Amino acid sequence: METINSFKGYGKVDPLQQEEFRKKTRKRLIIVAVSLVVLAALIVGVAVGTVVHKKNKGGGNDDVPSTSTSPVQSIRAVCAVTNYPDSCFTSISEVQNSTNGGGSSDPEKIFQISLQVSLNALQKLSKLPEKLSNSSNDPLLKTALSVCETVFDDAIDMLNESISSINPNSGEKLFTTTKISDLRTWLSTTLTDQETCLDALEEVNATIINDVRNLMKNSTEFASNSLAIVTKLLGILKDFHIPVHRKLLGTTNSAEQGSKFPEWVRAADRRLLQETYPKPDVVVAADGTGDVKTVKEAIDKVPKKSITRFVIYVKAGEYKEQLIMDKSYWNVMMYGDGMTKSIITHDDNNIAGTRTFDTATVGVAGRNFIAKDMGFKNTAGASNHQAVALRSGSDRSVFYRCSFDGFQDTLYAHSNRQFYRECDITGTIDFIFGNAAVVFQNCNIKPRQPMANQFVTVTAQGKKDPNQNTGIAIQNCAISPLDNLTARTYLGRPWKEFSTTVIMNSQIGGFLEPKGWIEWTPNVVPPNTIFYAEYQNTGPGSNVAQRVNWPGYKPTISANQASQYTVQSFLQGDVWLPETQVTFN
Numbered sequence: 336m337e338t339i340n341s342f343k344g345y346g347k348v349d350p351l352q353q354e355e356f357r358k359k360t361r362k363r364l365i366i367v368a369v370s371l372v373v374l375a376a377l378i379v380g381v382a383v384g385t386v387v388h389k390k391n392k393g394g395g396n397d398d399v400p401s402t403s404t405s406p407v408q409s410i411r412a413v414c415a416v417t418n419y420p421d422s423c424f425t426s427i428s429e430v431q432n433s434t435n436g437g438g439s440s441d442p443e444k445i446f447q448i449s450l451q452v453s454l455n456a457l458q459k460l461s462k463l464p465e466k467l468s469n470s471s472n473d474p475l476l477k478t479a480l481s482v483c484e485t486v487f488d489d490a491i492d493m494l495n496e497s498i499s500s501i502n503p504n505s506g507e508k509l510f511t512t513t514k515i516s517d518l519r520t521w522l523s524t525t526l527t528d529q530e531t532c533l534d535a536l537e538e539v540n541a542t543i544i545n546d547v548r549n550l551m552k553n554s555t556e557f558a559s560n561s562l563a564i565v566t567k568l569l570g571i572l573k574d575f576h577i578p579v580h581r582k583l584l585g586t587t588n589s590a591e592q593g594s595k596f597p598e599w600v601r602a603a604d605r606r607l608l609q610e611t612y613p614k615p616d617v618v619v620a621a622d623g624t625g626d627v628k629t630v631k632e633a634i635d636k637v638p639k640k641s642i643t644r645f646v647i648y649v650k651a652g653e654y655k656e657q658l659i660m661d662k663s664y665w666n667v668m669m670y671g672d673g674m675t676k677s678i679i680t681h682d683d684n685n686i687a688g689t690r691t692f693d694t695a696t697v698g699v700a701g702r703n704f705i706a707k708d709m710g711f712k713n714t715a716g717a718s719n720h721q722a723v724a725l726r727s728g729s730d731r732s733v734f735y736r737c738s739f740d741g742f743q744d745t746l747y748a749h750s751n752r753q754f755y756r757e758c759d760i761t762g763t764i765d766f767i768f769g770n771a772a773v774v775f776q777n778c779n780i781k782p783r784q785p786m787a788n789q790f791v792t793v794t795a796q797g798k799k800d801p802n803q804n805t806g807i808a809i810q811n812c813a814i815s816p817l818d819n820l821t822a823r824t825y826l827g828r829p830w831k832e833f834s835t836t837v838i839m840n841s842q843i844g845g846f847l848e849p850k851g852w853i854e855w856t857p858n859v860v861p862p863n864t865i866f867y868a869e870y871q872n873t874g875p876g877s878n879v880a881q882r883v884n885w886p887g888y889k890p891t892i893s894a895n896q897a898s899q900y901t902v903q904s905f906l907q908g909d910v911w912l913p914e915t916q917v918t919f920n
Contacts, residue, residue, distance in 0.1 A: 406431055409440035413571060417563040418800070419556040426452045426557060442564075442571045443510060447501060449561040453525070454494040456554040461487045463550060464532075467543065475539040475688060482692045483532035483547075485661075489700060489728065490528035492662050493521040494558075515565055516804070520730060520772065522562040523803040524750040527770045529555050530799050530831075531749070535690045559800050566802040595756060600733060603644060607668055608707055608735055615648035622652070630654050630669075630679060639663040640701075649709065651676040657683060657696055662728075664701035671709045674738035674759060678710035684719035691744055695726035704729035706737050713741040717763055717786045723747045727771070734758055741766065742785070748773040748807070752906045761817050765795035767807065768830065774808045774902050776920055781817035782824050782846070791820070792853060794827030796834040801864065806835030808900040811920060814876070815844040825853040829861045829887070837868045837892075837900040843876035851882040863887045870897040 410431065414423035430448050431438030439445065464484040468477050497518050501510070529551055536544040564571070596605060607613040617633040618625035625648075627633050633647045637660075644666045651672040658679065660667060671677020681696040683689050696713050704727065715722035724741040727734075730751035738759040739746045745762035748769035758778045760767060763785035767775075782791045793814065796807045807827075814826075824846055827836050851869075854861060863886035869879060870892050879890035889896075898904055902920070 406438035406440050409442065410438075410445055413442050413445045413564060414560065416567040416571065417560040418802075419560055422553070422556045423449070423560040423564075426553075426560075442568065446561065446564045446568060447498070449557070449564055450494060450498050450501075453554065453557040453561050454491065454498065456557050457487065457491050457494060457525075460551060460554045461491060463487075463547070467547075473539075476536075476541055476543075478688065478690050478693070479532075479535040479539045479541060482535035482690050486528035486531045486692075489662055490525045490558075493525045493528070497521045497525075497561075510568065515568060518565045519562065519802075519804045520752055522558060522565065523770075523772075523800070523805050524728070524730075525558045526555065526562065526800050526803060527750040527797070527805070529558070530770070530797070531692060535692060538685070538690055559802070562800060562802045566804075596733070596735075596754075604668070604703075604705060604733075607644065607646065608705065608733070612648070613646055613668070613670065615646045617646075618648045618650065619654070620650040620652070621654065622650075625650060629656055630658055631656050634658060634660060634664070634667075637664055637667055640665050642666065644668055646670070649677045649679075653678045653680055655680055657681040659695070659698040660701055660704070662700040664699070664704075666703045667699075667701065668705040668707070669709055670705075670707040673708050674710045674736055676710070677708065678712055678738075680710075680712040680714055682713060682715045682719075683722065684713070684715035685721035686715075686719040691721040691723060691747070692726065692749075694721060694744075695723040695747060697724070698726040698728075699732065700728040702730045704732040705735070706733070707735045708737070710738040710740065712738075713745065715742070717742040717789075726769075727751075727753055729753070742783070744768060750805075754902065754906060763791050764789065765792050765828070765830070767793060768795040768797065770797035770799070770803070770805045770831075772805045772906055774810060774900070774906055775812055776810050776902070778809075778812045780809070780812050780814045782814075782820055783817040784820050785822050789822060790853070791822050791824040792828050793825070794836050795830040795855075796827065796836045797830045798833040798835050799831045801833050803833070804905075806837065806866070806900065806905070808905055809836075809838045810840055810901065812838075812841040814838075814841060814847075814874075816846050820846050823848050826851050827867070828853045828855045829865045829867065830855060832862055833864050833866075834861070835866045837866075837870065837897070838872060839868075839870035839897050839900070841872050841877075842874040843872050845875035847876035849878070849881035851879065852885075852888065853883075861885055861887055868892045868896070 407428065410427050411424055414420045414427070417423045427445060427448050430452060464480040464487065468480040471477060500514060500517060533544065533548060536547060596608065617627060617636050619627055619630050619633045621628055630647070630649060637645045640663055642665070645668070647667065647669045649669060649671040656679065679697055683694040685691060685694060694713070697711050711725040713722040713724040721744045722741055724739045724745050726747035726749055728749040728751055732753045734755045736757045740761050742762055743764040743766065745766040746760055748767065748771040750769070750771050753771045753773040755773070755775045755778055758775070759781065760778060761781040761783055763783055780793060782793060785791055794807050798805050825848055826838060852867060865887035867887060868889040882888065882890050
């Protein structure tokens with residue numbers, strides 16, 4: 336083969352021949368370069384076409400070209416996996432068009448732009464509650480708008496967390512499977528927060544709810560688009576032939592396999608949970624034998640956004656106070672002398688004019704909250720309707736050997752990833768509810784007698800978007816009455832369009848209605864988009880022969896399906912629980 340090195344051969348070369356050879360060589364190099372560019376374009380084009388083809392097979396956009404690698408067509412291909420492809424394409428394209436160089440075809444960059452688009456929309460929305468409240472004289476509406484203000488602020492925080500976690504200047508790989516799991520959780524919470532605003536407005540029958548819903552259209556659609564993209568991102572990157580940096584999980588030794596707590600709990604936290612009396616930073620004692628007399632005083636000493644664990648020991652006693660730890664309270668651990676001895680109690684409720692979200696005796700939102708050997712109680716009673724004992728929106732929160740005592744809406748597992756182990760939960764209507772990714776293991780779930788003409792529902796799950804990684808999983812628990820329960824009792828009812836609840840390996844008493852579950856709206860079959868299932872339960876109430884025949888209910892599922900709702904799969908618990916030292920299966 337002739338090369339430019341031929342000119343360095345033996346003897347003298349004719350200048351005309353040399354120039355002619357150079358021209359031919361340049362021509363060949365140009366042809367080769369152009370061919371390589373065309374080949375690369377075809378390869379990526381086929382990848383884009385594959386993504387689009389797969390989406391089209393499921394009913395996606397049929398008008399998407401499959402042979403173009405322009406930023407426009409890359410955006411269209413990525414947006415094809417979303418629930419709102421038009422708003423996805425338009426919003427991201429506007430940002431791309433405003434940048435120098437015409438934008439990027441990289442799916443990762445497109446996803447990052449989608450996050451910024453979502454954040455911009457939420458920031459515009461965040462001033463709405465205050466504006467509406469200032470123009471209203473309705474005290475109930477003002478309470479609902481106050482909830483909106485809180486959850487919008489939390490949603491913005493979740494988006495900022497998502498954006499900062501994939502900062503390309505951090506030196507970390509942009510996308511690992513663990514990071515994608517985090518992003519899905521935080522974006523799911525962003526949607527849950529916005530839905531919580533509408534729930535609060537619905538509680539007070541606000542006439543402005545449709546106006547607010549319309550004003551939220553961009554922020555909810557954009558957040559849903561980002562969630563859909565990151566949910567399908569591994570598949571998109573694979574189709575684009577872009578390598579994925581998977582974080583391999585280490586092997587689990589025999590001691591860890593027998594541990595009570597999932598692997599995602601940090602080693603230091605694991606030791607704290609296993610110690611009977613961890614060394615506290617603050618001791619609370621109502622009789623004056625501690626550092627402070629109230630839990631509120633102890634909470635006030637917690638450093639904001641602390642990266643180290645702050646431990647509060649609550650001595651035996653009943654503490655009548657309402658505690659709200661917002662998103663700035665990180666890494667707080669609270670432990671007591673036992674779930675029936677160290678009790679925080681309050682009586683705020685819906686009938687008193689408080690929105691369900693704000694009735695919580697204790698509310699936690701900051702990451703990595705741990706409670707051990709504590710009792711949380713709302714004493715409002717059945718007649719005061721919604722009255723929450725504990726509300727958690729704390730990501731990677733753990734509750735070990737705790738009790739949650741109330742009637743309607745006792746435990747509000749609002750959002751993010753949560754784990755409950757060896758806890759007691761009592762209540763009447765929807766007494767375990769919310770839209771967290773939550774697993775209950777080895778807990779005692781105790782329905783109690785409600786008011787006359789009421790029925791009892793253990794769960795009410797609130798998944799709103801098909802790509803949210805949320806749901807209620809009840810595993811190895813005992814479900815039996817607290818008292819002389821005569822009211823009709825059901826395992827749950829689907830609160831939202833994609834409600835997800837799985838009960839497995841649990842003992843169910845004979846008190847349960849044979850149909851097992853009940854509709855949210857009487858006599859209206861829930862949409863087939865819900866997922867309700869039972870797996871290998873025992874006890875007289877576990878017989879599924881007369882269960883509901885909803886399209887979205889599964890009287891039995893495979894072991895593989897059930898495993899998707901375990902700590903490891905559902906909570907990614909093998910990543911963070913081990914450090915808390917809480918036992919998990």
